[in-house]
Amino acid sequence: MNTAAPSTARSLIPKELFDRLTHRIVKEDRLDLLLAERIVTDTLGFLAACGANPGAPLGPSEQVDIGWHTFILYTEPYAEFCQRVAGRFIHHAPADEPGIRYEPKRDTRLRAIEAMKSIGYQPDAELWGVSAACSQCHDGCSDSNYTGK
Numbered sequence: 001m002n003t004a005a006p007s008t009a010r011s012l013i014p015k016e017l018f019d020r021l022t023h024r025i026v027k028e029d030r031l032d033l034l035l036a037e038r039i040v041t042d043t044l045g046f047l048a049a050c051g052a053n054p055g056a057p058l059g060p061s062e063q064v065d066i067g068w069h070t071f072i073l074y075t076e077p078y079a080e081f082c083q084r085v086a087g088r089f090i091h092h093a094p095a096d097e098p099g100i101r102y103e104p105k106r107d108t109r110l111r112a113i114e115a116m117k118s119i120g121y122q123p124d125a126e127l128w129g130v131s132a133a134c135s136q137c138h139d140g141c142s143d144s145n146y147t148g149k
Contacts (some may be wrong), residue, residue, distance in 0.1 A: 051086025
């Protein structure tokens with residue numbers, strides 16, 4: 001497991017994979033390339049923060065969740081990334097499952113921002129302040145099956 005933050009989260013994956021992820025976001029979500037690159041960069045930082053904080057209820061912003069949904073489609077590189085960065089698979093766990101305590105999106109997002117900063121990444125404030133509703137998952141999705149017990 002890699003605990004030292006590189007200079008940018010973007011360097012956590014090979015350039016070829018970074019480009020594949022950003023181009024898929026451009027095509028499927030109809031976003032411009034620079035925004036897609038910012039989304040993927042913060043997604044990588046968010047996932048690294050999840051890896052550094054196992055069990056913590058961390059949640060992505062709506063735009064960072066686009067990056068997570070995109071990355072998880074590439075199952076082999078995603079699984080390899082998780083193992084290398086977190087030492088485990090980072091599950092996407094929506095809070096609509098029985099037994100999972102719902103955490104307001106704002107709370108899990110604020111914890112994620114602080115967790116990213118604590119490992120050396122500076123979250124993109126514009127991506128984390130977006131208030132548009134997530135179109136793909138429940139509002140309380142996170143990396144945790146945290147029940148608050």
